[in-house]
Amino acid sequence: MKTKRILAAAAIAVLATLAGGYASHMFFNRSAHLATAPAQPNAVEQLWTAAVTNPDGASQSLSRFKGHAVVVNFWASWCAPCVEEMPELVALHHEYAKKGVQFIGLGVDSEQNVKAFLQKVNVDYPVYVTGFGGAELARAFGNQAGGLPFTVVIDANGVVRSTKLGQIQQKELRQTLDAL
Template identity: 40%
Template sequence: MNRRTLLMGGVGAAAAAAGAGVAWWRLRPGPVLGEAESQFWASAFPDVLGAPVSMAGFRGRPLLVNFWATWCPPCVEELPLINTFYREHSDRGWQVLGLAVDQAAPVSRFLARLPLDFPVALAGFAGSDMARSLGNPSGALPFSVVFDVDGAVLHRKLGKVSAEELAQWALLV
């Protein structure tokens, strides 16, 4: 083979590789969500007034979901800290959702005493099942889950969160 044939073959191979790279980049698959994550994003829960809160509406930005109840002392203790996290990070795209494993009346009374800046929905006792499917085998409270912008679970925390943990989570996305 002569030099010109080798040069043309090399240019052709480089062009093919570049084309394949561009095609892969444009058509690359998104994250594959597990069944529990997919079920979470397909769910909707009522707020304290009964209006539906669709989980799909939170997709596309980082989300901290906190499963809590009014009758759970560690849950009540961590809510002001989570509210501060929301106020400090919402301008950077962070969202927070409280899913109360509780009934409307006690949650309404609680929110009247301690208003929260982030939305709260009523998961009721089905919230325990949702928490279990997302990685909380005991269904204990409080339980927090961090989702990335693609809807995949990045982190789970059973028990009360700390300011240090919240600061670390803020850096995840």
């Protein structure tokens, strides 16, 4: 009798865990989908003219990337999913740099936090600081929720090819990049 109760309790626990995981998956995917909209027509131009600095505080221009295929990743040092996906983005950067794709990190954070983060984590593609202005720039690309991470792929002609709210999926991003 005691064994049957233990087995029944274990079965209920497993079912509850599976149901919770499924509900969480469905909620997250639906929320991410509802939180994005098409990019504004001038979003790419806003990117090229955005006020950014390097982690040392020197003013920089993103216009030098105009005419190149770029992957723009909006992130913050306090965002756990952002930190988790950094090694994947670095690996993809290495793979696709040979094909002319440039990765850019835009820290929606303070210069101090970005600089401290980069001293701990090796990110070898250009990283700039946007401060809170980065959230507005991400909204121009359709990130209505203002969530992070948020990744945008822009082709060499300045056309937004994809946006992704939440952690990247390597397979998805590779498909987009391979089609450029």
